[in-house]
Amino acid sequence: MISSKNPGVCIMLIILSCFPTTFRVHAQENRTVLTIGECVNTGLENSASLHASLMQNKETRARLSEAYTMYFPTVSSSFVYSRLSETDPFTITIPIPGNPISQEITSPVTDSFSFNLSLKQPVFTGFRILNNTEKAVLALEASTAAFINARNELVYTIKKDYWTLVKAVEMKKLADENLRVVDAYFKDSQNLFNQGLATNNDILKSQIHLSKAELAQIDAENKVKLAQLKLSLSMGMDNAGVMYPAPPEYSATRLPAGTEDLVENAIKARPEQAVLRAHIDSSRKDIDLSYAAWYPSIFLTGNFSFARPNQRYFPPEDEFKFSWDIGVYAIIDANAWYSAPFKTEQAAARLSALRDSETQLKQAINMEVTRAWLEAGKLSKQIDVAGIMLNQAGENEKIVTHSFGNGVALRSELLEAQLRKNQALLELTAARIDYEIALLDLEKAAGFDPLEERITG
Numbered sequence: 001m002i003s004s005k006n007p008g009v010c011i012m013l014i015i016l017s018c019f020p021t022t023f024r025v026h027a028q029e030n031r032t033v034l035t036i037g038e039c040v041n042t043g044l045e046n047s048a049s050l051h052a053s054l055m056q057n058k059e060t061r062a063r064l065s066e067a068y069t070m071y072f073p074t075v076s077s078s079f080v081y082s083r084l085s086e087t088d089p090f091t092i093t094i095p096i097p098g099n100p101i102s103q104e105i106t107s108p109v110t111d112s113f114s115f116n117l118s119l120k121q122p123v124f125t126g127f128r129i130l131n132n133t134e135k136a137v138l139a140l141e142a143s144t145a146a147f148i149n150a151r152n153e154l155v156y157t158i159k160k161d162y163w164t165l166v167k168a169v170e171m172k173k174l175a176d177e178n179l180r181v182v183d184a185y186f187k188d189s190q191n192l193f194n195q196g197l198a199t200n201n202d203i204l205k206s207q208i209h210l211s212k213a214e215l216a217q218i219d220a221e222n223k224v225k226l227a228q229l230k231l232s233l234s235m236g237m238d239n240a241g242v243m244y245p246a247p248p249e250y251s252a253t254r255l256p257a258g259t260e261d262l263v264e265n266a267i268k269a270r271p272e273q274a275v276l277r278a279h280i281d282s283s284r285k286d287i288d289l290s291y292a293a294w295y296p297s298i299f300l301t302g303n304f305s306f307a308r309p310n311q312r313y314f315p316p317e318d319e320f321k322f323s324w325d326i327g328v329y330a331i332i333d334a335n336a337w338y339s340a341p342f343k344t345e346q347a348a349a350r351l352s353a354l355r356d357s358e359t360q361l362k363q364a365i366n367m368e369v370t371r372a373w374l375e376a377g378k379l380s381k382q383i384d385v386a387g388i389m390l391n392q393a394g395e396n397e398k399i400v401t402h403s404f405g406n407g408v409a410l411r412s413e414l415l416e417a418q419l420r421k422n423q424a425l426l427e428l429t430a431a432r433i434d435y436e437i438a439l440l441d442l443e444k445a446a447g448f449d450p451l452e453e454r455i456t457g
């Protein structure tokens with residue numbers, strides 16, 4: 001309802017209501033408003049580091065497929081052509097007294113053709129193929145966990161940068177409001193001074209307040225620009241334009257009573273733990289591989305030849321003939337016996353070091369979860385305190401406003417009350433946003449999936 005006591009305001013509202021579309025477009029010109037989900041999706045699509053991690057995972061998957069091919073027989077083929085020099089025919093002389101007889105057995109062959117096919121099927125290799133395949137499976141598990149970790153890091157970074165921008169924008173709004181209040185106070189002081197109702201000292205005080213408010217506004221505006229740039233870079237965009245967050249929706253999450261369940265979930269679910277467990281299992285396979293040197297390697301072999309002339313036939317003839325052979329091939333490398341104990345020792349040392357790293361990681365996770373939980377708890381309490389302070393500041397502003405209307409309070413006291421209320425609102429807003437960031441830190445420390453899960457108290 002529009003009051004008729006202020007006709008200037010009425011006229012202005014009527015004019016603006018006649019041009020609603022024009023005013024809205026101008027006010028939001030070159031502004032991109034994004035939700036936190038849109039920012040995350042854009043970042044997942046544009047991130048070069050995440051794409052690189054995905055390609056590493058794809059490479060590891062191809063290596064696993066390559067490892068499985070070791071179970072297949074090795075097949076090789078060849079074709080050989082040779083030009084032979086002229087030779088005398090192969091003859092046999094029958095020694096008949098007085099008249100020996102010479103009989104030609106084969107004519108010389110000057111062109112040789114040979115098509116060969118060989119197969120070598122591993123039967124037993126000291127469990128080398130089995131262990132190498134299982135190592136490739138573990139490498140894929142580690143690569144997949146590393147990709148998930150890179151994705152989670154990116155999502156959490158984008159979310160934190162988004163809330164940082166929310167904080168900067170909200171602080172900018174409060175800085176603008178502070179400047180509006182102080183500027184009105186400065187103008188009132190000038191009017192009073194012109195009427196001889198204020199001193200020069202009053203003007204200087206109001207000017208100092210105005211200068212500080214202007215500096216605070218500049219600082220808030222710079223923080224908005226930096227937060228916009230940081231978020232756009234996190235999203236993989238060099239220049240995202242003037243980007244603003246959607247109106248914030250604060251979480252109503254209550255913290256769990258303790259950290260035991262959070263630590264347990266982190267040890268099970270954090271991708272770093274999965275990577276380390278895969279490396280530990282892979283080191284066990286290295287120990288098994290070092291034992292392979294003590295065993296022989298056994299293969300089934302087969303050779304097929306289609307040659308002209310075929311050396312398996314006697315006498316050789318200048319025509320294509322087929323021949324084959326199959327057999328068992330066994331080999332043991334006695335020299336590997338010297339190095340096998342040292343390879344076993346190296347693999348055992350790596351396994352022991354990785355187990356120590358696992359213990360250290362569990363301790364670090366416990367510390368990280370506890371620190372994040374304590375910080376979130378402190379900020380939750382800070383929200384309550386800031387709310388009480390805002391209520392007190394609002395009540396104080398009402399009292400001072402009433403006193404000022406009755407001529408009991410000074411204009412400077414009213415300004416002080418208004419600024420104190422704005423400061424209390426600023427602290428409450430900052431505490432709410434800092435609590436959202438602290439929740440993100442706690443969820444990350446506890447191993448929650450940033451695209452699916454949230455903490456529930």
